[in-house]
Amino acid sequence: MIVSDGAIIDTYVGMSNTGCANRMNGGPALNSQVNVRTITQDTSGNYYMMGPNYLTKMVSNGTIYTIAGGGSYNAFYNGFVGTYVNIAYGHGVALDTAGTIYYSERSGYCVIRSVNPSTLVVNTVVGNYGTCNNNGDQSLFLATLGDPWTLQYHPPNQLLICQ
Amino acid sequence: MIEFASSTIRTIAGNGACNVADGAGTLASLYYPSSIWVSSSADVYFIDAGYCKVRKVSSSGIVSTIGGTSCGYTPATVTPSSGVAVSSAYFWRPQAICGRGNNFYIATQTEQLLLRVNIPSGIMTRSAGFGFTLPYSRTDGIAATSITFNNLDGCYANLQGDVMMMESNNAVVWKIVSPTSTQPLLV
Numbered sequence: 340m341i342v343s344d345g346a347i348i349d350t351y352v353g354m355s356n357t358g359c360a361n362r363m364n365g366g367p368a369l370n371s372q373v374n375v376r377t378i379t380q381d382t383s384g385n386y387y388m389m390g391p392n393y394l395t396k397m398v399s400n401g402t403i404y405t406i407a408g409g410g411s412y413n414a415f416y417n418g419f420v421g422t423y424v425n426i427a428y429g430h431g432v433a434l435d436t437a438g439t440i441y442y443s444e445r446s447g448y449c450v451i452r453s454v455n456p457s458t459l460v461v462n463t464v465v466g467n468y469g470t471c472n473n474n475g476d477q478s479l480f481l482a483t484l485g486d487p488w489t490l491q492y493h494p495p496n497q498l499l500i501c502q
Numbered sequence: 503m504i505e506f507a508s509s510t511i512r513t514i515a516g517n518g519a520c521n522v523a524d525g526a527g528t529l530a531s532l533y534y535p536s537s538i539w540v541s542s543s544a545d546v547y548f549i550d551a552g553y554c555k556v557r558k559v560s561s562s563g564i565v566s567t568i569g570g571t572s573c574g575y576t577p578a579t580v581t582p583s584s585g586v587a588v589s590s591a592y593f594w595r596p597q598a599i600c601g602r603g604n605n606f607y608i609a610t611q612t613e614q615l616l617l618r619v620n621i622p623s624g625i626m627t628r629s630a631g632f633g634f635t636l637p638y639s640r641t642d643g644i645a646a647t648s649i650t651f652n653n654l655d656g657c658y659a660n661l662q663g664d665v666m667m668m669e670s671n672n673a674v675v676w677k678i679v680s681p682t683s684t685q686p687l688l689v
Binding site: 376465490496502 | 662
């Protein structure tokens, strides 16, 4: 059964490019100005939305929260809580079965970052901030990435990167 | 692909050359892969944006081309009941792929369409978007196939069987709402 072909459409997030201020923390998603590149969802129905500069979470009542972005510590730094972190060229987002959020930062940055679901602390999983070339199959510690776009988690313990 | 168990990263498709050769994963060539979706049977579907193709890495690691004969426009896809086989379709600018169950969706950025592909049959159906026409429209509560998008460049098929679409030039996310919540939402 496919229900979506030509079914009713609705704006879910965002109020268009009307020049309004960002309202991405604790406000209704419909009133936010977000630029969403990719989305994933947890089993409780919350959405995680990745844009160029923010990782946001929308809970089931339509309220949107900032998980990461808007801070001043770029991906050169590890160990900061999400709202202290600066995101540039954010694109892909994925969620593993433990609730860890992964996001990618694209051109010029080229890293995959993880967000601890309890502490919201952000760390680099793979990639060397600012080095954008794929240096082949090897350990996560040494690997550098090309241009990581979308991410997909594949249980039980794989994360696919489109780069 | 990151393998967390061994803390390594491994290439599953692509030999580094920008081309469209099919074959075993790391012997095949890709050209600007932009979006991936993993099916429940562990096939990896991806948009190969450089040559406007939809391709697949099978669970056994073989890369093949599913659709997109060359970069171009398929007027027939604008007909909702067109029933075009994805294998014979042209895409002008496929940008994103998402899926759930036996269906995946292709968001095309120039045609401004969301196209659903039934995996077993390979038949494509227009799920949303009126096509490449002006003016852009922004109206809630109408049929998804009547909307004219302005840069449709993302999609996500949620757990409930609805499809969300990202329209970057308007900075909005649309959702195609299932008409009745009592129906089963997945294939």
